[in-house]
Amino acid sequence: MGQRIDIEKRSGLNVVAVGGGNGLSTLLSGLKNSVGKQNENGISISRLSAIVAVTDDGGSSGRLRDELQMLPPGDIRNCMVALSEDSLLLSQLFQHRFTGDGDLGGHSFGNIFLAALTDLTGDFAEAVRLSSEILASKGHIFPATTADVRLAAELDDGSIVRGETNISRVGPSIRRLYLEPETCHPMPEAIDAIESADLITMGPGSLFTSILPPLLVDGVPQAIARSLATRVFVSNLMTQPGETDSFSVRQHLDAVRKFAPEIEFDFIVINNEPISSLQREKYAEEHAEQIGVDEGSSLAENYGANVVYANLLDDGEMVRHNPERLAKAVLSCMAVEVKII
Numbered sequence: 001m002g003q004r005i006d007i008e009k010r011s012g013l014n015v016v017a018v019g020g021g022n023g024l025s026t027l028l029s030g031l032k033n034s035v036g037k038q039n040e041n042g043i044s045i046s047r048l049s050a051i052v053a054v055t056d057d058g059g060s061s062g063r064l065r066d067e068l069q070m071l072p073p074g075d076i077r078n079c080m081v082a083l084s085e086d087s088l089l090l091s092q093l094f095q096h097r098f099t100g101d102g103d104l105g106g107h108s109f110g111n112i113f114l115a116a117l118t119d120l121t122g123d124f125a126e127a128v129r130l131s132s133e134i135l136a137s138k139g140h141i142f143p144a145t146t147a148d149v150r151l152a153a154e155l156d157d158g159s160i161v162r163g164e165t166n167i168s169r170v171g172p173s174i175r176r177l178y179l180e181p182e183t184c185h186p187m188p189e190a191i192d193a194i195e196s197a198d199l200i201t202m203g204p205g206s207l208f209t210s211i212l213p214p215l216l217v218d219g220v221p222q223a224i225a226r227s228l229a230t231r232v233f234v235s236n237l238m239t240q241p242g243e244t245d246s247f248s249v250r251q252h253l254d255a256v257r258k259f260a261p262e263i264e265f266d267f268i269v270i271n272n273e274p275i276s277s278l279q280r281e282k283y284a285e286e287h288a289e290q291i292g293v294d295e296g297s298s299l300a301e302n303y304g305a306n307v308v309y310a311n312l313l314d315d316g317e318m319v320r321h322n323p324e325r326l327a328k329a330v331l332s333c334m335a336v337e338v339k340i341i
Contacts, residue, residue, distance in 0.1 A: 040328075114131055171243035199330075200232070241286055272292075
């Protein structure tokens with residue numbers, strides 16, 4: 001059993017969030033409110049870092065990647081905006097997406113801005129750092145790797161599927177997930193952040209295309225396993241059609257264990273609020289279903305982790321995590337110290 005410790009001693013936390021997509025930016029937007037100030041439980045964050053997947057090959061990011069041979073900027077742009085102290089004009093500008101059928105159609109201003117800074121500096125990571133300064137970001141953003149990697153998967157029938165967009169449609173039949181080239185290295189700053197972290201989170205996000213890709217980078221899962229930080233897995237709210245059809249929270253965790261067996265979790269954060277009947281009907285039309293509401297006890301037994309249940313739902317028609325509720329649940333894990341045997 002864990003020993004309860006004085007929350008005051010856990011103020012000024014070094015927090016590292018690993019992942020990609022909308023799930024990571026949602027979590028970051030909630031966590032940033034505790035940077036430099038205590039939340040209602042007396043916990044504050046002194047340093048907040050994100051380690052972001054760079055395997056996106058769709059939409060504006062994919063086009064810029066192919067045309068300019070740069071890393072995909074979309075997920076990183078979303079994280080910069082989520083961490084921005086200025087949530088109005090600059091953030092709206094970075095998220096502005098051009099319309100029309102011309103060359104700019106479909107591109108976001110933030111992606112173009114990152115592409116321009118990358119061209120000027122010759123360094124994508126430096127472009128991210130400078131852009132974060134311009135947005136007055138309350139955190140640090142590191143690409144999972146600065147190598148030009150693509151996501152690939154071997155399916156149960158032996159066939160190979162390449163590209164994040166294609167892999168998002170074949171998730172349940174994935175036997176092996178890997179990067180091409182397989183030998184790639186993380187930024188030293190990202191490893192430093194992991195090794196000095198008090199709290200490391202993974203999820204929420206698309207399992208095979210957001211959560212797992214950073215863990216396929218040489219050195220990242222090993223650093224997470226070595227770290228003395230509390231490790232927290234945040235469950236998704238719904239299955240994702242094509243990627244996690246019929247997956248339970250346990251199957252999400254099994255996938256992480258399969259591809260990053262070094263990592264064990266101290267806490268699993270799960271939403272316990274049922275979605276509305278209207279939401280259930282709407283998502284059923286897309287072949288998506290809610291997960292996690294009644295899985296807590298079995299997860300605790302099988303993974304040796306504490307399960308944190310909370311109402312994490314946001315208001316509105318779409319099923320989304322509420323950033324503030326999510327951040328509160330994640331930070332509550334630091335009120336208890338758990339030793340996993």
